Amino acid sequence: MTVESSALYDVPGPKALARHRLYGGIALLAIAALLGWIVYMLFHTQQFTESKWMAFEYKGVQELLLRGLGNTLKAFGWTVLFALPFGALFAAGRLSDHRPVRMLSTLVVEFFRAMPLLVMIFFIFVALKVAPLWALVAGLVLYNGSVLAEVFRAGVLAVPKGQKEAAFALGMRKTQVMAYVLVPQANRAMLPAIISQLVVALKDTSLGFLITYEEFLHAGKLIATNLDYDLPFIPVVMVIAPIYIGMCLLLSWFARWVERQSRRRPSMRGGAPVASAEVAMGLPPAAQQ
Amino acid sequence: MKTLTDNWSTYWEGFLGTLSLFLVSAVLALVLGVLIASFRVSPVRPLRVFGTAWVTLLRNTPLTLLFFIVVLGLPRFDITLPFFTFAVLALGCYTSAFVCEAMRAGVNTVPVGQGEAARSLGMSFGQTMGLVVLPQAYRSVVAPIGSVMIALAKNTAIAGSFSVTELLGTYRTINELGYSIVWTFVWIAVGYLIITLAVSLVFNLLERRVAVAR
Numbered sequence: 001m002t003v004e005s006s007a008l009y010d011v012p013g014p015k016a017l018a019r020h021r022l023y024g025g026i027a028l029l030a031i032a033a034l035l036g037w038i039v040y041m042l043f044h045t046q047q048f049t050e051s052k053w054m055a056f057e058y059k060g061v062q063e064l065l066l067r068g069l070g071n072t073l074k075a076f077g078w079t080v081l082f083a084l085p086f087g088a089l090f091a092a093g094r095l096s097d098h099r100p101v102r103m104l105s106t107l108v109v110e111f112f113r114a115m116p117l118l119v120m121i122f123f124i125f126v127a128l129k130v131a132p133l134w135a136l137v138a139g140l141v142l143y144n145g146s147v148l149a150e151v152f153r154a155g156v157l158a159v160p161k162g163q164k165e166a167a168f169a170l171g172m173r174k175t176q177v178m179a180y181v182l183v184p185q186a187n188r189a190m191l192p193a194i195i196s197q198l199v200v201a202l203k204d205t206s207l208g209f210l211i212t213y214e215e216f217l218h219a220g221k222l223i224a225t226n227l228d229y230d231l232p233f234i235p236v237v238m239v240i241a242p243i244y245i246g247m248c249l250l251l252s253w254f255a256r257w258v259e260r261q262s263r264r265r266p267s268m269r270g271g272a273p274v275a276s277a278e279v280a281m282g283l284p285p286a287a288q289q
Numbered sequence: 290m291k292t293l294t295d296n297w298s299t300y301w302e303g304f305l306g307t308l309s310l311f312l313v314s315a316v317l318a319l320v321l322g323v324l325i326a327s328f329r330v331s332p333v334r335p336l337r338v339f340g341t342a343w344v345t346l347l348r349n350t351p352l353t354l355l356f357f358i359v360v361l362g363l364p365r366f367d368i369t370l371p372f373f374t375f376a377v378l379a380l381g382c383y384t385s386a387f388v389c390e391a392m393r394a395g396v397n398t399v400p401v402g403q404g405e406a407a408r409s410l411g412m413s414f415g416q417t418m419g420l421v422v423l424p425q426a427y428r429s430v431v432a433p434i435g436s437v438m439i440a441l442a443k444n445t446a447i448a449g450s451f452s453v454t455e456l457l458g459t460y461r462t463i464n465e466l467g468y469s470i471v472w473t474f475v476w477i478a479v480g481y482l483i484i485t486l487a488v489s490l491v492f493n494l495l496e497r498r499v500a501v502a503r
Contacts, residue, residue, distance in 0.1 A: 008396065008422060009332050010408055020332050027335040041366045116443035116481050118450075119457055119474070126460065127470045199349070206351035210450040217357060224361070233365050237358055241350070248349035278390070 047234040055229035056239065068219030069243070075133060075205045075215065079140040080198060086141055087148030094153050097174065105149075112146040118207055125211045132213035136205065144201045151197060151275070155190030156182050158273055188262050192277035195255035199248050206244070216240060252277070292472040296463050303459035304480050310376060310445045310455055311484065315438055317381030322388025329393050340389070347386035352444055355379045360451045376448040380441060387437045395430035396422065428499045435492030442484050456480045 012020060042048065055061050093105025112120070121139035124130050130138065159182050167181040209217040217240065223229065224236040255277035262274050293300065328340035347355075359379040360372065370378075399422050407421040449458030456477055463473045 008330055008404060008418070010405075012332060016332075023333045024335045027333055027339070031335060031339055045365055045367065047365075114482060114485055115478060116446040116457070118443075118446040119478060119481060122457060122460065123474045123478075126464070127474055203349070203351040206353035207447070209353050209357075210447070217351075217354060221357070233362060237362055241354060241358065244351060244354055245346060245349050248351070249345070252349055 042234065045234075049230070051230040052232040052235050055223055055226070055232055056235070061223055064219045064222065065216070065239070068214060068216040071133070071213065072205050072208075072215040075136050075140070075208055075213070076202050078133075078137045079144060079201050079205070082137065082141040083145040083148055083201065084194075086145030087152055090146065090149035091152035091156070092178075094149065095156060095178075109146045109149050112142045113150070115143075117143045117204060118210065121207055121211060132208060132211050135211060136208040136213050139207075140201055140204055144197055144204075147197055147200075148194065151190055151193045152186070155186035155193070155275065158189060158275075159185045189273060190275045191262065192255045192259035193275035195251060195258060196277050199251045199255065202248055202251060216244065292463065292468045293476045296459075296466070296468065299459050299462050300456075300476060300480065302454060303456040303477075304483075306454040306458075307442075307445050307456040307480070308484060310373070310380070310448055310453065311442050314377045314380035314384060314445070315441060317377060318384035318388050318437075318441065319434075321381060321385035322392060325385060325389040326392035326396070329389060330396055344386045344389055347383055348390075350383070352379070352383050352447055355383055356447055356451050372452045376445075376451060376453045380444060380448065383444070384437060384441045387440070388434065391430055391433035391437055392426075394433065395426040398429045399425045431492060431496045431499060435489060435496070438488050438492065439485050442488055443481065446481070 010016075046052075090105045090109050093101050094109065096102050096105070117139055120142060121135055124138050125132065125135035128135075156178075163181055163185065164177055167177040172180070205215060206217050208215045209221070212218070220236045220240045224231065224233040226232075259274055259277040325340045325343055328336040329344070331337060356376070356379045360375045363370070363375065403421055403425065404417055407417040412420065445455060446457045449455045460470075460473050460477060464470055
């Protein structure tokens with residue numbers, strides 16, 4: 001038994017262990033029943049007939065799916081490319097010595113974090129009449145860039161104060177202090193949080209589906225609503241969902257791995273505290289303070 | 290301003306749609322989240338595994354994909370519900386994973402000694418939980434739950450594209466009537482801001498009430 005040590009339960013004795021085993025058995029049965037019901041429904045509604053799966057044998061369909069996946073990754077790539085500089089720029093703006101710059105950056109960052117991402121994407125798509133890909137990328141960059149700006153800012157602020165004071169005492173200028181002392185240390189500390197935010201960006205590329213961007217989900221919908229293939233909706237989900245979730249999981253695990261690596265490394269000691277690699281839903285934990 | 294006053298009833302309907310969607314999904318997410326969190330910290334292994342799988346899967350699923358599966362997939366299982374219920378299911382399940390993690394993190398911040406002390410005073414499990422552990426966990430949970438709820442309010446926008454009446458969806462109706470599209474979106478944005486700001490206000494008040502110097 002590897003229960004995390006928490007204040008909730010005592011170390012179980014023989015009676016408690018027997019009881020836990022009983023509960024475990026009941027829970028196993030319930031979970032098995034749930035899974036069994038799903039499998040039964042799959043067979044009952046005839047999801048494994050040949051006519052529903054043959055679509056995936058066609059080269060055209062395979063290419064359609066691959067092109068969709070490529071488009072998803074393309075949108076993600078552009079987002080990463082633009083969101084990181086955007087975040088760095090506005091983080092620098094919020095840390096600036098000049099009050100107007102600071103206020104303007106705060107306004108931009110807070111506004112784009114508060115707006116629902118989809119509203120921004122629809123606004124850019126419908127009102128500004130931008131092509132779907134660029135509407136999606138622009139929305140993702142504005143939102144994720146703003147969140148990243150907060151991550152960067154929190155990271156720089158988390159570097160122990162002595163580092164900055166020592167750098168100034170050595171006669172460095174403020175740009176040098178930032179570039180040679182604060183950012184390199186903050187960078188290692190906040191890498192997990194950055195990658196976690198990229199998972200959010202990857203998940204949100206699927207919003208392109210709603211503005212008819214021809215991404216992965218869109219390709220799936222095209223196949224699923226095709227009468228020639230007997231409306232293979234469930235098969236399409238069974239193909240698409242594992243790929244989507246797999247990509248996000250890989251990136252999440254990568255974030256956690258980076259976190260563990262930087263925690264373990266002794267050279268990190270005394271540096272900025274490592275941000276945790278939580279998959280953020282709205283705001284990363286570090287940005288809330 | 291004319292865009293707002295002329296289409297007040299459309300906006301109001303959409304606003305109410307978003308609000309009710311948010312409130313119902315929030316209740317579902319909180320209930321499910323607490324349940325899954327109690328699974329994840331329980332000493333029963335199958336429940337722990339189930340909780341972990343639930344959280345890992347849902348946190349790494351794009352919400353649009355989840356909507357796609359729930360709204361278009363469940364009818365294939367001969368489960369036909371109103372679109373509103375489907376949307377609540379998708380939003381509630383998705384958010385429950387984040388609520389669960391916030392709750393679990395909160396419970397884990399309570400020092401082990403607190404529970405041990407309560408038990409050695411002869412408190413039963415219910416007393417330990419209700420009088421000692423949960424009141425302390427509650428304080429550190431309020432802020433994270435608040436930001437999860439704000440994210441949920443923003444995510445309700447997706448439901449509009451799946452045939453649910455809500456605020457973002459109103460742009461189509463108003464757009465067809467030939468109103469300025471920029472202003473249409475400005476008022477939609479204001480509607481969302483009202484909801485998110487109200488949520489953050491409520492949670493800020495709660496946070497201040499339970500704040501304690503550590």
